Amino acid sequence: MLLRLLLLLILIPIKSYALIEVDITRGNLNPLPVAVSPLSIDKKSNEGFKKNIKIENLGSEISKVVENNLRQSGLFNPLDKNAFLQKPDIANLKPRFEDWNLIKAQALITGKVSFTDEKLRVEFRLWDVLAGKEMMALAFTTVPSNWRRVGHIITDKVYERLTGEKGYFDTRIIYVSEEGPKTKRIKKLAIMDQDGFNNKFLTLGNELVLTPRFSPTNQMVTYLSYFKNLPRVYLLDIETGLQEVVGDFPGMTFAPRFSPDGNKIIMSFAKDGNSDIYTMDLENRIVERVTDHPSIDTSPSYSPDGKYICFNSDRSGYQQIYVMKSNGKNVKRISFGKGLYGTPVWSPRGDLIAFTKLHKGKFYIGVMRTDGTGERLLTENYYQEAPSWSPNGRVLIFYRETKTNSKGEGFSAKLWSIDLTGYNEKQVKTVTDASDPSWSSLLSN
């Protein structure tokens, strides 16, 4: 019997195929084609909004905010609305995916806007056109004047669903507004939405303001202002408008910045002719010295976990970037390239440090890993500095100045943003000249 079985096994030809595996390790970095359909709105709601906030067709306006945000990110390509085959009323229906496929859309945003009980209600859906399925559906209710924020929140949700990381659209940027000739600049503290809308001035411009920085946890801002030629560190609550002096510090004081939990401020100031790094507890106002070195230590920035601090120092003879533990121990130099390195800022993701570099008369904005490896210069210009991270650690905002001519004319300072990859460099529109930007955390968490 066994012999017969063996014979059978030998005689019957057995064909077996191993499963073929193909490794796909590359793709394209082209922006994803997205169709942002205008949000539908009924006549009654349209009249309500027209009366309340004097805006006609609010659905279309909100979709424009979303579209603009997606385009600015550089990761999405919002398709031309003239090519759309389905009307905005698809909010109540399942989209005809073949129509959206035809215009090469890979994702589709639909929704509707209604005016109920003096409030704005926005529903939106995100569709995967190729898979023909819904990816997300959300609704928001708020006061009608908040309609731009609704657009930003929708963008954040779409961005997160399609890229895997949190968005940065429902955020604000605080900066120093500059007006007048270079020798007589009037500097005010100003704040605006990340897309440049809703600009507000927070100070009158009587005193010089410098280096405003957002708290990573709430809408508090710390900044430096000169009062009777003495530097003072201020705390400003954006929500309430309340402002308080944290302290007067001797000599030159630089760049106060919050700790990740928002409970401390870290800064550098000169004491006995020597600049070192100090922290101040905001509850009990106790100041602690972190570095104690005869060199100039400035621009401290915490890692997101609060365990480390990066700063720049000239202790090696040239200005370079160093990393140390938050108690000031284990100081380690991490930048070794040619030129001078300054204004290091730890990424909110924790993996990179952004910096300004000066080499052969040109300024660069770059990033490196926290151990100093993988240095990448993202942009080069005549003068640019003060990078600040978007809350998701994908985009950097900084300011750039232009050269003046022999008559001292032509000077300007503008805000610019650049993607972590070095692509998508864009000027951020401001009503006046601007410098020292700082990006807030997400307003809606």
Place this chain on the structure above:
Amino acid sequence: MNRNIAISFGLHTLLVIVTALSLPFLSKKPIDLPPIVSMELIQITDKTNIPFAPKAKKIIEKVKEKEKKLVSEQAPPKEVKKLKPDSVPLPDEKLEKIKKIKKDKQNPEKKDDEIKQASEFEQDSLFDPNSIAALIDKSKEETAETTKKTDKVTQDQDKNLDNTGLSLNEEDALKAQIFGCWSIPLGLPYNEDLLVRIKLQLKPDGTIIRSEILDHARMNKPGQGFYKVLAESALRAIKLCQPLRVPTTGYENWKDIQLNFDAREMLEG
């Protein structure tokens, strides 16, 4: 004694004969022949009008005659084949033809729709790479048909030879196609274990019958948002790319195929 010697001699002789006959047979291995690729040679003079040197002309004519002979041996022209009374198709072939006709009848309706839609919304200025891909695929189908025909005619060829996988060229063609379709979500972290394995079941023309994410359970686990985003982008790429650029032969080998999507290299770059 002599008897024993004779038996021993006889057995040894038998052993030698058996060894001589069987071993070379056992050691024969099937030769891996590449699949036949039919090519059309175009006369250069048609395009360039460069006159031939007299010697070269003679050589080329000789080669042409040889080629004609070879072609007539391997693949007779279609028209001649139709006229031959011997070439009555077998019942199986008839069925295949009927199926083909049925498919042909169905396809024009679909094509009509596609053309209408394209003409309405696609402008001449828009460059459509998919149409080129479709043309390439069509040409592949044609080559597949010709190779099948030659297989039928040249019965002396060894049909038992099968490829065990995709050749490097075939794999590269498939990769290149998917590279173009895959929009990598740039927000993904480069230092996490994000490898999406998708098993596909394909039709002979490269269209997808079924796609299955092998670690599907991971998609819905909390904290696996990045994996979900990557998996969805990979599925979009496959759907956007289909029909996939698959070889024209060896369907049994690649009807089930696994694609491993790994974006680390790109994200780290």
